[in-house]
Structure formats: C-alpha cells, structure tokens
Amino acid sequence: MTAWRGPQCMTSTPRWKSSSFVSWCKRDDRTNRKSLMQVPMLENTVSGITLLSLLAGVLLGVVWVGLLWKVRANSRAEALDSAKRENEELRSQTQKDVKQLAIFNERVQQIPELETKLEQANQQRETAQSDLKALKVQLESEQKAAQEKDQFLEKAKAELNTQFENLANKIFEDKSGKFIQKNEEQLSGLLNPLRERMKEFQEKVEKIHDDELKGRSSLQTELKQLLELNTTLSKDAQNLASALKGDSKQQGDWGEFVLETFLQNTGLRKDVNYFVQEQSVSEEGARLRPDIMVKLPNNRSLVIDSKVSLTAYIRYANAPDEAERTKAAQAHVQSVRTHLASLSSKNYQDLYKEQGDLDFVLLFMPLEPALLLALSKDEKLFTEAYNKNILLVNPSTLLLALRIVANLWRQELQAQNVRDIADRGAKLYDKFYGFVEDFEKIGSRLEQAGESYQSALGKLSKGSGNLIRQAELLRELGVKPKKVLPAEFTDRTEAEPE
Incomplete structure (x- = not known):
C-alpha cells in the first residue's frame, strides 16, 4: 500500500479530486481483488479484517483530505476578503490623491x-x-537750509547790533570832538559880518575923522550912512533870532514834521509800523499822546x-562874552533836563506794557548842534537819560x-517765512506719512x-456643485430664463464628475 504524503498547500485543486488520486484508488482496488482471488477460502476471515482495515484507512484518508480542503478554502476566503479591503482602501486613497492633484494643478x-x-506689488512698493x-x-x-538761515539771521542781528553800538559811539565821539570847531564856525559865520561891518565902521570913522579935518561939510552925510548901516545890522540880527526862536507851537510842529519825514524815508509804513499822536489813557487816568x-x-x-530847545541855545550863540555863553549853556542844559524829566514822568513803559515790552523812549532833538552843546556841557546827561x-x-x-x-522788520519777515516753510514741511511729512499708511x-x-x-x-x-454649473443644469432641465450667462463664465466652469 502506497503511503499518502498529505495535502500540498496553496494549490487550486484538492488532492482527493485530482486524477492521480483516482488512478491510485483504482490501482489499489485491482490489486486487492487479485489478492482476494489468490487467497484460499480459509483465509477469508483474515482477508475480511484486512479489507476492513483498508477501507478504514481509505475512509480516514478521505476525511483527512476533506479537512485539509476546508482549511485551505477558509484560508483562501480570508485572503480574498483581505485583498478586497486593501483594494477598497487603495481605491479610496487614489480618489483622494486625484482630488489633491486637481487642487494642486489649479494652484500651479x-x-x-x-x-x-x-x-507688480513689489515694484509699486519700491516706487513708493x-x-x-x-x-x-x-x-x-x-x-x-531753514536752520542755516535762522543761524545766519541771528548772527546778522548780533553783528548789526554791534555795528550800531560801535557806530553810535563813534558818531557821538566825532560829534563831541567836532562840536567846538563847528560851534566856532557857526559863531564866526554870525559874527564875521558884524566884525567886518565894525571894521568898515572903524575905517569909515577914521576916514570921517580924516575927512573932518578936510572939511566938516561932509560930516552930516557920513553920519547918515552910519545910521543906516547900524539899522540894517540890527534888523538882520532880529530876523535871524526870530527865525531860530519862533514860538513853542511852531517849534514842536517843526520837530514832529522832521521826525515823521525820517520815518517815511526809512521805509516804515504809517499806521502799520508806526503810529502818530496815538492817544492813550494811563492807569491814573491821564491822557497821553x-x-x-x-x-x-516780537x-x-x-x-x-x-523836543526843540532853541531859546537858551540862541542866547549862547549870540552871547557877547564867555560869562554870558556859560550862563546860556547852563540854561540850555537845564532846558534839556526839563524835557527829560517831563518825558520820564509820563511812564510810557507802564502805558504800553499790555501791548508788549517797551525798550526805550527816544528823545529826538532835530537841531543837532543844540544836543551836542548840552552833552558837551554836561557829560552825565546821556547816562542819566x-x-x-x-x-x-x-x-x-x-x-x-x-x-x-526797518532791517529788524525785514529779518522778522524772513524768519516768519522760514518758520512757515518749516511748518509746511512738517505738515507735508505728516501728510505723506498718513498717505503711506x-x-x-x-x-x-x-x-x-x-x-x-x-x-x-x-x-x-x-x-463640484459650483453655482454656474447648477444654474446651467437647471436650464438644461427645462428652466427658461430671460437671460443667459456669458460664455466666458460657462466655458471655464468645471463639470461635475459623473
């Protein structure tokens, strides 16, 4: 009896169904029959037992083969289920990959x-x-530039102040030094005609005296001429004194006229840069003008x-001797002091304190020699003032x-222009910053x-499910709209997957 080798795993056909197995079974059966025919009848019992053993072995083999086939069938079913699951997972993953690939292609x-x-945005940003x-x-x-201009203006202002002080001191020194010489020249201009006339008179007297010796007949004529000459000299001196003296009102009007003329010549504007006879009331109720x-x-x-002081000055100029000149000079200095006291008592600083600081009050004397005479006779006068x-x-x-x-006003205008430029520049920068934001x-x-x-x-x-596609599907299903979507939208619409 040929030994059975058992099932061969992972084959598509069971062992007991194969042709070799059937052939084996047939061959074994023929062999058994031949053996039975040759065994004596006495041995029937043993042969029956042997046949039963053979049949039991065959039955056991068949059972074993069936069990093996069932085990292999179960293994194949499990493998098939596992393959199906893997196939479903692979299919699901493939669909996800396809969708991701479509999204990626769209973004690409x-x-x-x-x-x-x-x-374009980078170019615009670089341009900005x-x-x-x-x-x-x-x-x-x-x-x-504005800072440099401010520095230049400050420097120029300081230089102008220094130059003004130096020039004022120089002018004062020059005027003081030349006062005596100029005064002598003026006195000489006044006295020389009289001296010449006196000289002529003396010559005439001498001539008359000489002529008297020659004849007294011409004496009356010479005396008449001398009387006429004396009358003319007295009249000229009186006219000169009247022209210089005048009355106080005329002197004041003349001084104010000269003062306003200077203001106009410097380029200052009336009622803008300066005001004439502007009446104000002090804290005590006094009216000042x-x-x-x-x-x-600022x-x-x-x-x-x-202020015009002429009376004492004219006496000084016409004084016949040094004592009279000294007395007239003292009177002239006292007149100037009186003007100073009167001007100081008005307290213009308190009157204009609400309008700003009042630096100085200028006492203007239009007759320059008169001021120089007062300063030369009293050196403390300028300091006291x-x-x-x-x-x-x-x-x-x-x-x-x-x-x-006038220069200060021009500098102030320039400085104001500089401030306006700086202010406009700052506003421009702020506006530009806001524009950038x-x-x-x-x-x-x-x-x-x-x-x-x-x-x-x-x-x-x-x-999937985009609005244009849904709308077109409605139209295809029979909806009849009055208007149709433009082709530029419908052409690029993605169709829904079937």
Missing part, C-alpha cells in the same frame, strides 16, 4: 498670475519707498518824542536807529479683495 496654474501680481526716500531727503535739505509809537518785532514797542530808559538822539543817530528797525492699507485690502474674489470665483465656477 495660478502661480504665474500670482507671481505677476507679486512683482523711492518717493518716500526722495521726500525725506528734500525735507531734510529744507530743514537744514506820544509823538510817534514804533512797533518792533511784540515790542519804541516811543519817540520830539539812559538810566531812565531814555535815549537822546539827533537826526543822524535817529536815522540810523530807524534803519535798524493708507497706501499700505490699500495694498492689504487689495490682497484681501483678491483672495475674496478667488474664493467667490471658486464657488461660482469651480469645484
């Missing part, structure tokens, strides 16, 4: 457009940064009052002071708008 198609927008840099450079240049009130930059003021915030000025020094005032916000809003547009466009024409 948008890359050139996004790159173009990004490049370049413009901002240029404006910053321009602003720094303007601020630097200075001749001129000059406005200065809310400051300058009062000018004209200065301590009372009063400056004694003549036409030369007043003209210089008014020129400086708004520009950045606009860029951000544009980016958000682009993203919103792409999102809305995706919902409209892309993806």
Whole structure:
C-alpha cells in the first residue's frame, strides 16, 4: 500500500479530486481483488479484517483530505476578503490623491498670475519707498537750509547790533570832538559880518575923522550912512533870532514834521509800523499822546518824542562874552533836563506794557548842534537819560536807529517765512506719512479683495456643485430664463464628475 504524503498547500485543486488520486484508488482496488482471488477460502476471515482495515484507512484518508480542503478554502476566503479591503482602501486613497492633484494643478496654474501680481506689488512698493526716500531727503535739505538761515539771521542781528553800538559811539565821539570847531564856525559865520561891518565902521570913522579935518561939510552925510548901516545890522540880527526862536507851537510842529519825514524815508509804513499822536489813557487816568509809537518785532514797542530847545541855545550863540555863553549853556542844559524829566514822568513803559515790552523812549532833538552843546556841557546827561530808559538822539543817530528797525522788520519777515516753510514741511511729512499708511492699507485690502474674489470665483465656477454649473443644469432641465450667462463664465466652469 502506497503511503499518502498529505495535502500540498496553496494549490487550486484538492488532492482527493485530482486524477492521480483516482488512478491510485483504482490501482489499489485491482490489486486487492487479485489478492482476494489468490487467497484460499480459509483465509477469508483474515482477508475480511484486512479489507476492513483498508477501507478504514481509505475512509480516514478521505476525511483527512476533506479537512485539509476546508482549511485551505477558509484560508483562501480570508485572503480574498483581505485583498478586497486593501483594494477598497487603495481605491479610496487614489480618489483622494486625484482630488489633491486637481487642487494642486489649479494652484500651479495660478502661480504665474500670482507671481505677476507679486512683482507688480513689489515694484509699486519700491516706487513708493523711492518717493518716500526722495521726500525725506528734500525735507531734510529744507530743514537744514531753514536752520542755516535762522543761524545766519541771528548772527546778522548780533553783528548789526554791534555795528550800531560801535557806530553810535563813534558818531557821538566825532560829534563831541567836532562840536567846538563847528560851534566856532557857526559863531564866526554870525559874527564875521558884524566884525567886518565894525571894521568898515572903524575905517569909515577914521576916514570921517580924516575927512573932518578936510572939511566938516561932509560930516552930516557920513553920519547918515552910519545910521543906516547900524539899522540894517540890527534888523538882520532880529530876523535871524526870530527865525531860530519862533514860538513853542511852531517849534514842536517843526520837530514832529522832521521826525515823521525820517520815518517815511526809512521805509516804515504809517499806521502799520508806526503810529502818530496815538492817544492813550494811563492807569491814573491821564491822557497821553506820544509823538510817534514804533512797533518792533516780537511784540515790542519804541516811543519817540520830539523836543526843540532853541531859546537858551540862541542866547549862547549870540552871547557877547564867555560869562554870558556859560550862563546860556547852563540854561540850555537845564532846558534839556526839563524835557527829560517831563518825558520820564509820563511812564510810557507802564502805558504800553499790555501791548508788549517797551525798550526805550527816544528823545529826538532835530537841531543837532543844540544836543551836542548840552552833552558837551554836561557829560552825565546821556547816562542819566539812559538810566531812565531814555535815549537822546539827533537826526543822524535817529536815522540810523530807524534803519535798524526797518532791517529788524525785514529779518522778522524772513524768519516768519522760514518758520512757515518749516511748518509746511512738517505738515507735508505728516501728510505723506498718513498717505503711506493708507497706501499700505490699500495694498492689504487689495490682497484681501483678491483672495475674496478667488474664493467667490471658486464657488461660482469651480469645484463640484459650483453655482454656474447648477444654474446651467437647471436650464438644461427645462428652466427658461430671460437671460443667459456669458460664455466666458460657462466655458471655464468645471463639470461635475459623473
């Protein structure tokens, strides 16, 4: 009996169904039959037992083969189920990969457009940064120029003040030094005609005396001529004194006229830079009316009052001897002091304190030799006036002071222009900063708008169930709209997967 080797795993056909197994069974059966025919009848019992054993072995083999086939069938079913599950998972993953690939392709198609927008945005940003840099450079240049101009103006102002002080001192020294010489020249101009006439008179007297010896007949004629000459000299001297003296009202009007003429010649404007006879009331209730009130930059003021002292000065000029001149000079100094006291008592500083600081009050004496005489006779006069915030000025020094005032106004106008330029530059920078902020916000809003547009466009024409596709399906199903969507939208609409 041939030994059975058992099942061969992982085969498609069971062992007991194979042709070899059937052949084996048939061959074994023939062999058994032949053996039975040859065994004697006495051995029937043993043969029956042997046959039963053979049949039991065959039955056991069949059972074993069936069990093996069942085990193999169960293994194949489990493998098939596992393969199906793997196939389903692979299919699901493949669908996900296809969707991801479609999304990726869509984004890849948008890359050139996004790159173009990004490049345009970068160019705009670079242009804006370049413009901002240029404006910053321009602003720094303007601020630097304004600062340099302020420094120049301050330096020029200091130099002008120094030059004014030096020039005023120089003029004062020159005038004081030349006063005596000029006074002598003026006195000589007044006395020389009289001296010449006296000399002529003396000559005539001598001639008359000589002629008297020659004849007394011509004496009456000579005396008549002498009387006429004396009358003429007295009349000329009286006319000169009247012209210099006048009355106080005429002297004051003449001084104010000279003062306002100087103001107009320096370029100052009436009722803008200076005010004439402006009446004001002090805290004590007194009515004050200075001749001129000059406005200065930085809310400051300058009062000018004209004073004419001629009476004592004319006596000094016409004094016959040194004693009379000394007495007349003292009277002239006292007259100037009286003017100083009167001007100081008006307290113009308190009157104009609400309008700004009042630096000095100028006492203007239009007759320059008269002021120089007073200063030469009393050296403390100028210092005392200065301590009372009063400056004694003549036409030369007043003209210089008014020129400086006009220059101060021009400098103030230039400084105001510089301040306006700096203020406008600062406002321009602030406006530009706000513009840059708004520009950045606009860029951000544009980016958000682009993203919103792409999102809305995706919902409209892309993806499964997009609005355009749904609307077209409704039209295909029989809906009859009055209007049809443009082809540029329907052509690029993604169709729904079947």
